[in-house]
Amino acid sequence: MQQAIELATVNVTSGRGGPFGAVIVKDGVVIATGANQVTATNDPTAHAEVTAIRNACQALGTFVLDGCELYTSCEPCPMCLAATYWARCKSIYYGCNAEDAAKAGFDDAFLYREMQVPLAERSLPIENLLPDEAWAAFAAWMESPMKVEY
Numbered sequence: 001m002q003q004a005i006e007l008a009t010v011n012v013t014s015g016r017g018g019p020f021g022a023v024i025v026k027d028g029v030v031i032a033t034g035a036n037q038v039t040a041t042n043d044p045t046a047h048a049e050v051t052a053i054r055n056a057c058q059a060l061g062t063f064v065l066d067g068c069e070l071y072t073s074c075e076p077c078p079m080c081l082a083a084t085y086w087a088r089c090k091s092i093y094y095g096c097n098a099e100d101a102a103k104a105g106f107d108d109a110f111l112y113r114e115m116q117v118p119l120a121e122r123s124l125p126i127e128n129l130l131p132d133e134a135w136a137a138f139a140a141w142m143e144s145p146m147k148v149e150y
Contacts, residue, residue, distance in 0.1 A: 008073035011035040022052035032056035049080035
């Protein structure tokens with residue numbers, strides 16, 4: 001956890017990005033780290049946790065982080081939480097909580113609320129288009145002998 005906090009602090013003091021750092025550990029060994037790179041890379045998905053997950057997957061040569069633990073300087077936002085679940089990490093440990101992040105100007109509460117709103121009532125318009133045509137990709141997946149299940 002101390003390494004995640006230090007990554008977050010150095011990221012700010014060096015001018016590289018936001019106050020977030022993350023570390024992926026497996027069997028007591030640091031596999032990968034990540035720091036927030038949103039503004040440095042113009043990538044809104046480059047949160048510390050996502051960056052650490054990407055780096056860990058690269059280091060381990062897999063898209064599954066079974067047995068790995070995520071240590072992050074702050075409670076993960078909805079995107080990072082979902083990414084951690086998709087990566088199948090076994091646990092998450094965090095420093096600051098979502099309320100602390102909100103005090104610093106990183107308020108994700110609206111995202112949690114938005115997920116509870118019916119699609120037609122969300123603040124960002126969302127509409128289902130060409131569902132029958134889109135199904136072709138799933139049909140191809142289901143029939144493909146080359147698919148890698150995940």
